[in-house]
Amino acid sequence: MHRESPPVSPRYRAGWGAASLLAAAALSACGSGGGGDSAPAKPVAAGMLRLALTDAPACGFDHVFVTLEKIRLHQSSTALDTDPGWTDVPVTPARRIDLLTLTNGALQELGTTPLASGHYAQMRLVLGSDAAAPSVQPAGGQELPLTVANAGLRIPVAFDIAAGQTSDLVLDVDACKSVVPAGSAGAYQLKAVGAVFPRSGTAIQGALAASLPPSSTTVSAQQGGTTVRATRPDSAGNFSIPYLQPGTYTLVIHSEGRATGVVAGVPVDKGTTAVSTPSSAIALPESPMAVITGAASASTASDTGATQDSMVTDGEVRASQSLSGGDSIEIRSAPLDALLGTYRLAVPKAAPVKATYSSSGSLSFTADPLDAGKYDVDLVLRDDDGSAD
Numbered sequence: 245m246h247r248e249s250p251p252v253s254p255r256y257r258a259g260w261g262a263a264s265l266l267a268a269a270a271l272s273a274c275g276s277g278g279g280g281d282s283a284p285a286k287p288v289a290a291g292m293l294r295l296a297l298t299d300a301p302a303c304g305f306d307h308v309f310v311t312l313e314k315i316r317l318h319q320s321s322t323a324l325d326t327d328p329g330w331t332d333v334p335v336t337p338a339r340r341i342d343l344l345t346l347t348n349g350a351l352q353e354l355g356t357t358p359l360a361s362g363h364y365a366q367m368r369l370v371l372g373s374d375a376a377a378p379s380v381q382p383a384g385g386q387e388l389p390l391t392v393a394n395a396g397l398r399i400p401v402a403f404d405i406a407a408g409q410t411s412d413l414v415l416d417v418d419a420c421k422s423v424v425p426a427g428s429a430g431a432y433q434l435k436a437v438g439a440v441f442p443r444s445g446t447a448i449q450g451a452l453a454a455s456l457p458p459s460s461t462t463v464s465a466q467q468g469g470t471t472v473r474a475t476r477p478d479s480a481g482n483f484s485i486p487y488l489q490p491g492t493y494t495l496v497i498h499s500e501g502r503a504t505g506v507v508a509g510v511p512v513d514k515g516t517t518a519v520s521t522p523s524s525a526i527a528l529p530e531s532p533m534a535v536i537t538g539a540a541s542a543s544t545a546s547d548t549g550a551t552q553d554s555m556v557t558d559g560e561v562r563a564s565q566s567l568s569g570g571d572s573i574e575i576r577s578a579p580l581d582a583l584l585g586t587y588r589l590a591v592p593k594a595a596p597v598k599a600t601y602s603s604s605g606s607l608s609f610t611a612d613p614l615d616a617g618k619y620d621v622d623l624v625l626r627d628d629d630g631s632a633d
Contacts, residue, residue, distance in 0.1 A: 289407035291361045295354035296443065298487075299346040300418040300474050303578070307381040308390075308419045310434075311340040311372030321365035321400060330368075333357055338372055343419050348475045349447065349484040351414070361407040367399035369436070380423050380432050383459070390423065393433045393582065401440045412443045414487050416473065420577075421560055427583040435558070435582070439473075446512050447486040448495060450520040452477050453527035460500035465493040465510070469564055469572035481525055488512045495519060495601075496573050502528040504575055504596035506567065507607060517601075524605050531594030536563060540585045540623050556580060559625040561587040565596060566615045575619065593617045 315333040323329060335354075346352055371378060371392060378390035405411050421437040448465055456477070463483045464474035472493065477483040490513050497505035505528045507519050520526050540556040562577040573596070576589045595616035599607040 289361050290358045291405040291407050292356050292410040293359045293405060294356040294410055294412045294443075296414050297341075297346060297352040297354055298350060298414055298416050299343045300416055300420060303420040304383050305344065305380055305419065305423060306383050306385075307387065308343045308378075308423055309340055309380070309387075310343065310378045310390075311338050311376035312369060313338045313372055313376075314370035316368040316370065317359070317364050318366040318368075319362050319364055323366060325368065331359065333359075338376065340372070340376060343417050346417075348478055348482075349486040354415075356410065359405045361405045363404050364401060367401050369397050369399065371397070378434050382430075388430070388432060391426065391431065391433045393424075393435045397436070399436060399440075403440060413440055414443045415440055416487075418474075421579050424579040425581045427581065433582045435579070437560075437579075441487055441489075444487050444489070445515060446488045446490065447484050447516045448488065448493065448510055448512060449482070449484040449516055449518055450495075451522045451525040452481040452483065452497065452499075452520075453525045454481055455527060456481065456497075456499040456502065462498050464496045464498075464574070466496055466574060467491065467493055469574060471496075471574050471577075480522075482522070484516075490514075494571070494573060496575070497526065497528065498575060498592075499528060500590065501530060501533060503531040503592050503594040503611075504528075504565070504573070505609065506573060506596050506598040506612070508571070508598060508600050510601045518605060519601060520607060521605055524607070526607065529594065529597065531592035533590045534593050534617065536561075536587075536589040536591060536619065536621060538587060540580055540587065542625070555585040556623065556625065557582050557585045559623055561589060562622045562624060563589050563591050563619040564622065565619055567596065567598065567612050568614045572620070580623075589621075591619055 312335050314335060317331045317333065318329055320329065341352065378392060379387050380390045381387040403411055403413055416439045418437045422435060424433045424435050426433045452461065458477045458479060462474055462476050463485065464471045465485045465488060466472060473485050473488060475483050475485050493510045493512060495507040495510050505526055510517060510519060540559065541553045542556050543551045543553050545551050557580055560577050560579045563575045564572050565575050566572050575591055578587050578589050580587055595611045595613040597609040598612045599609045
């Protein structure tokens, strides 16, 4: 790992992405796939799958529209579209939805469907076409078509359906990472990235000062320097990060033109943990911004031992920063351009300000100058199917 002042070159690191792009509808399951003339399989006891959709914050977009027509599920992570064993879950009726209306913990219920018991490892999405095709509207711009990349339809998942029980899951789309620039002409591709997790009643919530604009502010709950879930505040500065597993989190606040805010040691057990209220809203000091840009490439060895650099276009770049005491936090991330492999990250030059969580809601921020203006830049690579390299 290296540490530099912007601009910097990326260090390569493996990572993963799951994804979920769903529209509101009633769900009903039916089996599909090959089977030939073999004897019918012994019936498998069914459980129930309950689905709801939410969305992480989007970077620089006013709207991201998708229409889901069908979900396909398989218990093998390597099954191809033409392999037997798929279960089709039609979405009836198909409905066009703006993913960005589901930020800050909002849920769109998708319904409940019976599903054969077992472990499921893959999801594929069938999206609408023609007038129902995906589209994106960049901030302040016009609505543009959103090309669906092949990798964007496959979703690595990991959940179990138990006979006679209901698995209650939330599908979290990260439109910021799913909508990827594609070339210099202003085009975009859809490469679905997100997470699948159990629905729970836990949350971290708080309030930010009005000086932090919602459109360019993100709040993330992190563990071990990696973002678990993120959101953006509403117009009043309030935020909520729900459905977190019990544990201790670091809350990281990034806002354009401001120093990074860090609240350490935020506990999540049962119910909601409040880090601030409107009367004690978190404000951040102003900071000039620096821009980290570049193009990603990877070196491969030939049979002769010579190395050759090749462009990388499927992955994302993450900028992290070290804090006093040895902790690391993720500041920003951005997907690579799907055609050019380029990236751009805006990060603050000023030192982050850090406070320790207090159940009284009183936070005392002090500057942590250990690595002010210096960032570790990692490249997280993905395979063609969207999973980890």
